Amino acid sequence: MPATDRTLSQADNRRATWLELFFDLVFVAVISAVSNDLAHTVHGHLTVEQLLRFPLVFIPVWWIWMTHTLYANRFDQDDRTHRIIALLIMALVVLLSTYSERSLSGEFDAYVMTYVVIRLILAGMYFAVYNKQKHELRCARKLAQSITCGALVSGFAFFLDGPIQYIVFYLGIVIDICWQGYLRHNACQHPVHRSHLVERIGLMIIILLGESVISIVGSLSQVDWTPLRVGAAVSGFAMAWGFWWIYYDAFPLLERASRLSSGNLLTLSHLLLCMGLLLLSEMIKYTIVDDMNRTTFNRLAICGMVAFYIGKQLPYWQLFPPWRPGIILNSTVCLAITVGSTFLPNIQYSLMGISAGSLIYVVMSFRMFRRHPVTDYLVPRNQ
Secondary structure, X not given: OOHHHOOHHHOOOOOOOHHHHXXXXXXXXXXXXXXXXXXXXXXXXXXXXXXXXXHHHHHHXXXXXXHHHHHHHHHOOOOHHHHHHHHHHHHHHHHHHHOHHHOOOOOHHHHHHHHHHHHHHHHHHHHHHHHHOOOOOHHHHHHHHHHHHHHHHHHHXXXXXXXXXXXXXXXXXXXXXXXXXXXXXXXXXXXXXXXXXXXXXXXXHHHHHHHHHHHXXXXXXXXXXXXXXXXXXXXXXXXXXXXXXXXXXXXXXHHHEOOOOOOHHHHHHHHHHHHHHHHHHHHHXXXXXXXXXXXHHHHHHHHHHHXXXXXXXXXXXXXXXXXXXXXXXXXXXXXXXXXXXXXXXXXXXXXXXXXHHHHHHHHHHHHHHHHOOOHHHEOOOOO
């Protein structure tokens, strides 16, 4: 292969580039914008429309990030052409976020067309890779076809009205996700660079977690402090610390996971994990300022914790079979504590109970790691 055709994934020490870091920062800002709808309660209540709109506007944004991340992981040459296209995608995603809050009303057509344009650009990037190396990278053509097909189905929603418009738009996303999942074995012609993919996802989560903490801290100036609210604030930050520990404690092992080849499960599972983190950060913030009713708190707590634990555990379930019994036990115990905490007298006490559950999970996971080593499922450090 000519030197000019070498990708960063073929480098001996592949790390995230400055452009990729900028790309992730822009996407976290966009994620904060599309989730901003959850930052407004009416008498302590989030409406059904707000809760429904959150995943509907979040999923397309995450799917764009995932597609570009997997492309960059395998094929990025960090040349001027790629940089210009990446900057264009960032600009279009920012534009997409401006339509998110009104996407269930008058501006869904603009949302659809902006999304379709981004997806077609990503498809074009894969087609360009295939045209350079047709014999070696047939998987790039298949991935481009998947992205194109999904984008065209989603784009057909532009010509529809009513509920069917939303059904067709998200049907295109489902087709794209399922097709790429089916192609994951073909991608082994050019497997993902494990350490780089894990680094990108880890950076995205730490930025998102930091953004969530900033949001919580920003709300503290509105608080009329009482002992109960002080306890809620301490519990909220203990919970954020617990999330960090739960997520990153075993995270470095993913870089050496021998079963990690396509990266689809790893990236898709983080869709749930990020949604869970965003829901829980809003729950913590509203609990500290005491601006949430019991019903809304319970919805955010249970949905957020379920999404977080499923998203966090799915990759480890697939990659490290010896941990599967412990994953079931640990998750079940902590989710049971979450549900049980929702029956406490007020939401501040409930937050304290859920926070305690996350710290219990840390201890249980530490015991699982010691009792069930996964050395047989790791590649040597020099590979």
